[in-house]
Amino acid sequence: MAGLHELTIHETRGALLRKEASVTEVVTAYLERIEELDKSLNSYLTVLADQALEQARAYDSGTLPLQDKPLGGVPLALKDVLCTQGVRTTCGSRILENFIPPFDATAVARLKENGAILLGKTNMDEFAMGSSNENSAYGPVRNPWDMERVPGGSSGGSAAAVAADLCAGALGTDTGGSIRQPASFCGVVGMKPTYGRVSRYGLVAFASSLDQIGPITKDVRDAALLLQVVAGHDPRDSTCLEQPVGDLQARLDEPIRGMTLGIPKEYFVEGMDPEVARAMEEAFAVFRDLGARLVEISLPHTDYGVAAYYIIAPAEASSNLARYDGVKYGFRKQEARDLLTMYRESRNLGFGAEVKRRIMLGTYSLSAGYYDAYYRKASQVRTLIKQDFIQAFDNCDAIIAPVVPTPAFKIGEKTQDPLQMYLSDVLTLPASLAGIPGISVPCGHTSGGLPVGLQVLGPHFGEAVVLQLAHNFEKNTDHGNKKPSFP
Amino acid sequence: MKEKITREEVRHVADLARLDLNPDEEVQMTQQLNAILDYMEKLNEVDTSQVEPTTHAVERANVFREDVVGPSLQRDSALANAPQTDGVHFVVPKVI
Numbered sequence: 001m002a003g004l005h006e007l008t009i010h011e012t013r014g015a016l017l018r019k020e021a022s023v024t025e026v027v028t029a030y031l032e033r034i035e036e037l038d039k040s041l042n043s044y045l046t047v048l049a050d051q052a053l054e055q056a057r058a059y060d061s062g063t064l065p066l067q068d069k070p071l072g073g074v075p076l077a078l079k080d081v082l083c084t085q086g087v088r089t090t091c092g093s094r095i096l097e098n099f100i101p102p103f104d105a106t107a108v109a110r111l112k113e114n115g116a117i118l119l120g121k122t123n124m125d126e127f128a129m130g131s132s133n134e135n136s137a138y139g140p141v142r143n144p145w146d147m148e149r150v151p152g153g154s155s156g157g158s159a160a161a162v163a164a165d166l167c168a169g170a171l172g173t174d175t176g177g178s179i180r181q182p183a184s185f186c187g188v189v190g191m192k193p194t195y196g197r198v199s200r201y202g203l204v205a206f207a208s209s210l211d212q213i214g215p216i217t218k219d220v221r222d223a224a225l226l227l228q229v230v231a232g233h234d235p236r237d238s239t240c241l242e243q244p245v246g247d248l249q250a251r252l253d254e255p256i257r258g259m260t261l262g263i264p265k266e267y268f269v270e271g272m273d274p275e276v277a278r279a280m281e282e283a284f285a286v287f288r289d290l291g292a293r294l295v296e297i298s299l300p301h302t303d304y305g306v307a308a309y310y311i312i313a314p315a316e317a318s319s320n321l322a323r324y325d326g327v328k329y330g331f332r333k334q335e336a337r338d339l340l341t342m343y344r345e346s347r348n349l350g351f352g353a354e355v356k357r358r359i360m361l362g363t364y365s366l367s368a369g370y371y372d373a374y375y376r377k378a379s380q381v382r383t384l385i386k387q388d389f390i391q392a393f394d395n396c397d398a399i400i401a402p403v404v405p406t407p408a409f410k411i412g413e414k415t416q417d418p419l420q421m422y423l424s425d426v427l428t429l430p431a432s433l434a435g436i437p438g439i440s441v442p443c444g445h446t447s448g449g450l451p452v453g454l455q456v457l458g459p460h461f462g463e464a465v466v467l468q469l470a471h472n473f474e475k476n477t478d479h480g481n482k483k484p485s486f487p
Numbered sequence: 488m489k490e491k492i493t494r495e496e497v498r499h500v501a502d503l504a505r506l507d508l509n510p511d512e513e514v515q516m517t518q519q520l521n522a523i524l525d526y527m528e529k530l531n532e533v534d535t536s537q538v539e540p541t542t543h544a545v546e547r548a549n550v551f552r553e554d555v556v557g558p559s560l561q562r563d564s565a566l567a568n569a570p571q572t573d574g575v576h577f578v579v580p581k582v583i
Contacts, residue, residue: 102564195544209543238550239543307529318504325505327577329568339582344507356506360516361523363504364492377530379540384533386541419522435544460545 004029005165006483009074009222012168016066016073023059023066023073023117026168027052030075030119034166037486042141043151043161045080046088047120055117069115070229077167079158080121081128082108082213083202091204092124092136092154095324095331095350105202106237107171107213107230114229119167122157126352127321128178128206130154131424134415135354142411143185144484145450149408152182158216159186163484169217169226173203175210176309177403177428183216183440184403184453187482189470190216191223194460195435196241198227199234207316208239210309210432219480220441220471224248227463243461251464252471257291259469262396266302267427272405279444279452280402286476287400287469297396299388304381305429310422311365311378312433317355318362324350357418386434389459398469399457402427403440407450427455437463441470442479451479491524492517 004026007015015021031049038044052075058064059073066072078084081091083101085108090096104112111118125135133141133156141156143149144164151160155172159182162170172179174192183190191214198213205211215226231245263284268277284294326332326346333349336342351359365374392399404427414421431438436457443454454473458466474480492500494517501508501516508516562575571578 099568102560102567196547235552239545239547241545301533304530304533307527310523311527311530322505326570327579328565330570332570334570336580339580340505342580343505347505348507351506356508356512357516357519359504359506360497360500361520364496364500364520367500367503374527376540377535379542380535380538381530381533382544383538383541384535386544418519419526422523433541433544 005033007168008218009071009169009225012074013072023056024053026073027056027075027117027119030167034120037164038166040142040147041144041160041164041166042139043123043157043164043166044077044120045090045092045123045138045157048087048118052117052119070225071111072115073117074115074168075117075119076111077119077122077158077161077170078108079124079155079170079172081124081173081204082171083204084108084118084121087121089121089204090138091128092126092138093350093352093355094137097331099329101202103202106199106234108202110230122161122170124157125154126355127204127317128154128173128175129317129354129358131177131181131421132409132414133157134411135352137352140411143408144486145187146408149410149450150185152185152408154178155190155216156182159183159188159190162186162188162216162218165483169215169222171213171226171230172216173211173213174432175207175313176432177425179214179216180403180428180438180440180453180455181425185408185451187442187451187480187484188216188218189220189223189439189441189480190214191227191439191466192432192437193227193231193463194241194437196239197231197245197437197463199237199240201234201236205320207313208320209316210313220467220474221249221252223439224252224467246464248464248467251468254468255291256287256469256472258293259398260293260295260396261287262295262297262392262399264297264299264302264392264399264401266299267401269405269426272402273407273446275446276402276405276407276452280454283443283454283473284400286473290472290476295396297392297399299392299430301381301384301388302430305385305433306422306426308378308381308385309425309429309433310361311374312382314358314362315366315375316362318359318366321355321359354418382433385430389430389434389436393459398462398465401455401457403453403455404428407446407452431457436460437466439466439470441474443473443477444479445482490521492520
């Protein structure tokens with residue numbers, strides 16, 4: 001049998017139910033690994049060792065029932081943007097260094113109700129703004145496949161922790177690719193559901209019309225299982241969908257023969273790494289062998305996604321982050337001479353460079369005289385991007401494409417040029433703007449050993465078909481079984 | 488090429504955003520925002536004269552609930568994270 005830390009969520013459940021391992025043994029295996037490896041990876045900001053072990057003992061002694069809860073005894077990690085009652089939630093920012101939420105996010109409450117053990121809170125780009133995890137106030141996370149490279153962002157800590165077997169699975173959040181891109185860079189599965197599928201209550205807001213919570217896991221079945229638990233209507237988030245979620249695992253093993261898959265020609269951008277292009281060709285061949293029909297499609301407004309997103313998201317952020325003023329919570333610069341100075345100095349010392357840049361960009365584009373030229377224009381282009389997808393899905397069941405044009409880049413490589421960093425999100429932003437579901441599933445490795453991810457995108461509410469395609473692909477390849485080897 | 492945003496405007500926007508940039512930050516911010524805003528020019532290639540803006544990707548009508556009192560945060564919990572309180576209120580430096 002593989003080491004306990006290598007097991008997926010569903011395998012862990014199997015091992016626990018068959019009494020092949022105790023919950024304490026599973027939790028201890030992860031805690032020891034975190035102790036051993038995370039000093040160099042920096043994927044966790046808070047580890048809840050005592051709390052997790054106490055919960056494990058309650059399961060093992062029978063005080064807590066293991067049987068009927070789908071996540072009973074399974075140790076999971078949470079991106080540190082999700083509020084956890086009584087547990088520090090920093091958002092990767094100095095300004096929330098000592099923030100202890102008085103309530104659980106709905107997604108967190110649902111994990112707990114379903115038996116999960118919270119192992120800790122994971123590192124991230126400050127306020128989820130970033131594509132490399134280098135914007136964390138608590139230091140960058142390293143990619144377990146190559147310690148000189150970034151794990152992606154903004155859910156870099158969650159993706160690295162899953163890839164390095166420092167938890168059984170994790171939750172991340174995706175605003176413009178922040179689940180799919182780090183999953184691709186770290187060789188794990190990451191899924192962004194349809195906008196509104198998962199309640200945002202208790203998710204610290206970055207860009208409210210784009211933010212979505214989703215799973216980062218060791219395989220596709222786990223992603224379905226975890227999403228099933230956290231998805232569904234919540235009256236505390238007025239944007240949370242009432243449409244029923246359905247059984248997300250029911251179709252995983254159904255064959256995909258006869259399905260039509262669209263390959264968007266605009267996603268094969270200039271500057272794409274040839275090894276990523278080759279991995280895509282191989283992935284397409286797998287789908288053909290499984291009986292899918294592959295057709296070229298066009299998403300003509302793809303190239304405008306970066307510009308539209310980097311107006312809309314910072315605009316929403318500039319408004320959402322106005323709440324950090326040193327009054328109700330968060331960092332305050334003491335001994336400021338008056339209220340206004342206190343606001344300004346607290347925000348200036350509390351926020352990092354990228355967060356300030358986005359607040360500035362957003363404030364500018366919403367300010368008098370510029371609203372029509374920027375925010376309104378971007379929102380109109382957003383309509384066209386969404387229509388591209390709706391029209392494409394008239395002719396195909398799902399879309400398959402790369403997640404990122406390149407494998408993980410080096411730490412420091414893009415930090416001096418914010419625009420270059422933004423451009424690396426070119427293939428994940430359109431789906432976010434359109435609000436459709438998407439997954440990243442491992443589809444190969446470069447000659448240098450870096451993982452490459454395949455993106456599967458479905459129509460609104462099409463989580464089941466996305467998971468079905470990803471699972472069929474995963475079952476017929478072995479890319480997801482490779483593990484990083486540490487020095 | 489004409490600057491999209493001048494250092495003067497950066498100072499004004501920082502003021503609106505309640506940020507206190509030092510002179511070095513102002514210079515760098517001006518440069519970076521100009522590079523980013525130049526890139527945004529791309530959007531003007533698209534004819535949007537007949538296009539409605541999208542603010543939410545998944546259409547939703549107004550969401551209402553019954554107007555009834557439910558449980559809410561207790562005062563102690565609401566004040567627990569504040570940098571300064573008197574036990575009943577948030578305390579801030581003098582305003583006038």
